[in-house]
Amino acid sequence: MIIFSKALADQATVWKALRASETCENLPPDLVRFSGMARPVVMWNLTRQCNLSCDHCYLDARGEARDELGLEEGTRLIDDLAEMKIPVLIFTGGEPLLSKNLYAYAFHAREVGLGTALSTNGTLITPEVARLLAEAKIRYVGVSLDSPKPEAHDEFRGVAGAHARALQGIRNAREAGLKTGLRVTLTRDNWFEIPALLDLALEENIPRFCLYHLVPTGRGAGIVEKDVTPEQRRSVIKLLAEAAVELKDREIEILTTDSPMDGAYLLELLKDDPRCETVRQLLTNAGGCSTGSKVANINHRGDVHPCHFMPQVVVGNVRERSFRDIWIDNPSPELKALREMRSNLKGACGSCEYLDLCGGCRQKAFHFLGDMMEEDPTCILEKNPQSRVPGSPTTL
Numbered sequence: 001m002i003i004f005s006k007a008l009a010d011q012a013t014v015w016k017a018l019r020a021s022e023t024c025e026n027l028p029p030d031l032v033r034f035s036g037m038a039r040p041v042v043m044w045n046l047t048r049q050c051n052l053s054c055d056h057c058y059l060d061a062r063g064e065a066r067d068e069l070g071l072e073e074g075t076r077l078i079d080d081l082a083e084m085k086i087p088v089l090i091f092t093g094g095e096p097l098l099s100k101n102l103y104a105y106a107f108h109a110r111e112v113g114l115g116t117a118l119s120t121n122g123t124l125i126t127p128e129v130a131r132l133l134a135e136a137k138i139r140y141v142g143v144s145l146d147s148p149k150p151e152a153h154d155e156f157r158g159v160a161g162a163h164a165r166a167l168q169g170i171r172n173a174r175e176a177g178l179k180t181g182l183r184v185t186l187t188r189d190n191w192f193e194i195p196a197l198l199d200l201a202l203e204e205n206i207p208r209f210c211l212y213h214l215v216p217t218g219r220g221a222g223i224v225e226k227d228v229t230p231e232q233r234r235s236v237i238k239l240l241a242e243a244a245v246e247l248k249d250r251e252i253e254i255l256t257t258d259s260p261m262d263g264a265y266l267l268e269l270l271k272d273d274p275r276c277e278t279v280r281q282l283l284t285n286a287g288g289c290s291t292g293s294k295v296a297n298i299n300h301r302g303d304v305h306p307c308h309f310m311p312q313v314v315v316g317n318v319r320e321r322s323f324r325d326i327w328i329d330n331p332s333p334e335l336k337a338l339r340e341m342r343s344n345l346k347g348a349c350g351s352c353e354y355l356d357l358c359g360g361c362r363q364k365a366f367h368f369l370g371d372m373m374e375e376d377p378t379c380i381l382e383k384n385p386q387s388r389v390p391g392s393p394t395t396l
Contacts, residue, residue, distance in 0.1 A: 001286065002262045003255040004240050007279045009248035040296040040327070042081060043090045043119070043308050046074075046099035048300050052121050053158030054144075055226075056185055058309055059299070060218040061094040068300045071101050073319060075108055077298070080323050082112040088139065092119035092308075094300070097129065106136035115139050119183075123162055125169030130176035141173045142181040142210065148196040152189065170206060181208030186236060187226045194236050198243060198254075207251050211240065213259040216367040217309045224367075230380045237262050237380075241269060258309070259361065260288035261379055264354035268382060280357065289359035292338030296327060306338050309363040313372075338362070338372070347375030354381075 005011040047068055050061035069077065081089055089109060096102055097120055109116045118133065122143035125133075133141065143166055147153040150163035157163075173180045182201045184190065190197075194211070201209045214220055214227045228236070237256070244254045256262045263283040270276040287294060292306035292315075302318040304326050305311060315335050316326030327335070337344070341362070342355055349360040360376025368377045 001255055001257045002260070002266065002283070003253065004244035004266070005248070005253045005255065007263075007266065007282050008241060008244045008275065011244070011248055011253060039084055039086045040290075040294050041087050041090065042323075043092050043295070043297045044077075045092055045094060045297070045299045045308070046096045046102060046105070047094040049098040050094040050121075051098065051123060051159070052095070052162055054121075054219070055156055055158070055223050056187075056214055056218075056220040058215060058218040058220055058311075059094060065098075065100075068099070069302050069319070071104055073302065074101055074105055077302075077318050077323060078105060078109050078114060079112060080318075082109070082114040084324055084328075086114070088115045088117055090117045090119055095121055095124065097124040103132055103136065106133070106138060110137045117142065120144075120169070121157065121162065122166035122169030122173075123159075124165075125172050127172050127175070130169075130172040130178060133173065134176040134178055138178060140179045140181060140208075141170075142183050142208070143170045143173070144183045144185070145170075145197065145200075146184050146187075147190050147193055148200050149193075152193075156187075156189070167204070170204060174205065179208070180206050181210050182206045183210045183212055185212045185214055186228055186233070187214055187223075188228055188232065189226060191228050191232045191236055194239060201252060202247075202250065205251070208253045208255070211236070211256040213256070213361075215258050215309045215361065215363055217311065217363060221367060227378070230378075233259075233380050234265065234382070237265055238269060241266055260358045261354075261360060261376065261381065263288065264352070264358040265380055265382075267354065267357075283357040286357070288354075288357045289341075289362055291362050292335045296323075298323070306335060307363070309361075310366075312366070341373060344373050345375070346371070346373050348379060349375040352381075 045059055047065055048059060048061050049063055049065045091102060096118060106116055116138050117140040118138050119142050145153060145166055146156050153163040154160050170180050184197055198209055216224050240254050240256065267276060267280055270279060291310065295307050297305040297308040298318060303314045304316045304318065306313055306315065313334050315332040342359060345359065352358065360379065362372045364376050364378050365374040366372045
């Protein structure tokens with residue numbers, strides 16, 4: 001996750017709200033990384049059910065509910081995560097609002113002091129749903145919207161009317177007092193629409209704009225040809241960097257995720273800029289690819305993955321062992337390898353000057369080259385960029 005607004009304009013209101021209970025913020029710098037490893041952000045796929053059929057779904061979600069954790073199992077998991085004091089638990093799916101246990105989990109998390117967020121397609125957020133989510137003290141609701149054009153979004157999401165319902169869902173959540181975010185997955189079909197989507201977020205007073213990169217997992221592996229070119233990706237990253245500066249007085253936080261190389265490219269844009277070292281320190285503290293350390297995934301069956309884009313790597317199951325035992329006390333060889341990956345990365349990633357703050361995407365390396373320790377072949381770094389971030393003395 002690269003928060004452009006925080007790095008370039010010291011604007012990160014939603015990020016602060018999400019981390020409100022994170023007690024490791026005051027730890028010495030040399031302990032921050034360890035704390036992140038011990039207490040990751042956890043994404044929990046409550047269900048594989050979904051009312052949409054998105055082209056890129058990493059879970060390959062379908063309209064079925066089978067072998068999900070039961071209420072008692074899920075409640076026990078929440079207690080475990082609360083005792084560990086993880087920064088935040090993200091309820092996701094499939095579509096988490098189709099889970100019969102969502103509200104029980106959300107209210108229990110509230111009672112035990114565990115901060116939660118919701119990742120949703122937004123189509124099921126009625127005013128009543130929004131009220132319940134607010135009562136459960138959900139800190140953030142992220143809603144996917146992939147085009148300003150309803151027909152384009154609906155085609156990508158597989159259901160007519162999805163755009164209108166998602167937008168209304170955002171409005172309902174906002175009216176209930178919930179912090180909301182517009183999330184877009186970048187493809188060759190919509191990369192040129194990012195300015196219009198950002199304008200939409202501003203018009204709707206949505207306080208967070210989050211760009212997701214396409215990762216070849218689940219159904220996403222079947223549409224890799226829809227990923228953007230390096231030139232298109234660079235142009236979008238530069239646009240968002242510019243927007244973060246230009247909109248620093250507006251209540252909006254701009255960030256990207258699923259692509260740690262965005263931070264490295266941002267530093268390329270900031271060469272010879274007085275902000276460069278400060279931004280580099282922020283990105284180094286964030287740590288780049290955090291699979292298996294600062295992020296974790298638990299699927300609907302209780303399988304634990306290093307991240308939600310690595311279904312092929314199962315490091316334990318919370319039905320058999322506590323999450324703490326899986327993650328901290330007795331980590332698997334795969335987890336240990338990922339936590340030490342910067343000493344073992346191959347190719348361009350292993351020799352990159354930005355290794356400490358990037359590390360590439362390990363799932364992309366696995367998909368394209370068959371080895372999680374290989375270089376990320378989608379890298380967008382340029383050694384001689386032709387333009388810089390506005391405000392820099394070297395802006396052309």
